[in-house]
Amino acid sequence: PTPAAPAVQQTAGRQAARDGGAAARPRDTAARGTPQAAPANPPAAPAVSVKDSLNAANDAFDANQFDTAMRLGTWVYGYPAATAVQKGHAAVLVATIYGQRSDVDNTLNWYHNALKYDPNNQTIRDAIRNLGGTP
Numbered sequence: 001p002t003p004a005a006p007a008v009q010q011t012a013g014r015q016a017a018r019d020g021g022a023a024a025r026p027r028d029t030a031a032r033g034t035p036q037a038a039p040a041n042p043p044a045a046p047a048v049s050v051k052d053s054l055n056a057a058n059d060a061f062d063a064n065q066f067d068t069a070m071r072l073g074t075w076v077y078g079y080p081a082a083t084a085v086q087k088g089h090a091a092v093l094v095a096t097i098y099g100q101r102s103d104v105d106n107t108l109n110w111y112h113n114a115l116k117y118d119p120n121n122q123t124i125r126d127a128i129r130n131l132g133g134t135p
Contacts, residue, residue, distance in 0.1 A: 050082045057093055070097045077113065088117035092124065099131075108133045 057072035076082050076090035095110035111128045115135060118124060125135040 050076055050079055050086050053079075054082075054086055054090060057090065061093060061097070066097050066100065070094055073097070084117040088114045088121075091117065095127070099127075104131055107131060 053072055054076050057069045057076060060066075060069035060072060070093075073090040073093040077087050077094065082090070091110050091114035095107050095114060098106040098110055108128060108131050111124055111131075111133070112135075115121065115124050115128070128135045
């Protein structure tokens, strides 16, 4: 055997494990004199769902998993494809978590972020005023 043989066998073994045990055999196209066709492009990865991420953030919040909720909320807020409504909801979620942690500065900052996307929301305006801020 050539020095490359063990690597081919190991690769074939890993491939067989991924394929549920079907042993893969290396192809010898040089013997036939025909070039091997290029592999097809892999299927596209599923699109990121901002809606699902925001729902997951809300679910994490409801389950008292505030670090996870904050991480997802800030991701949604910063994601370019998120709609204004989604960004506003995400900002309120993050503001609420900071409020629970008694972090007034960050709470006000995130309520102001929410107000950028929902400027007429009286509830957000009142929350800012209640914290001593100006909407």
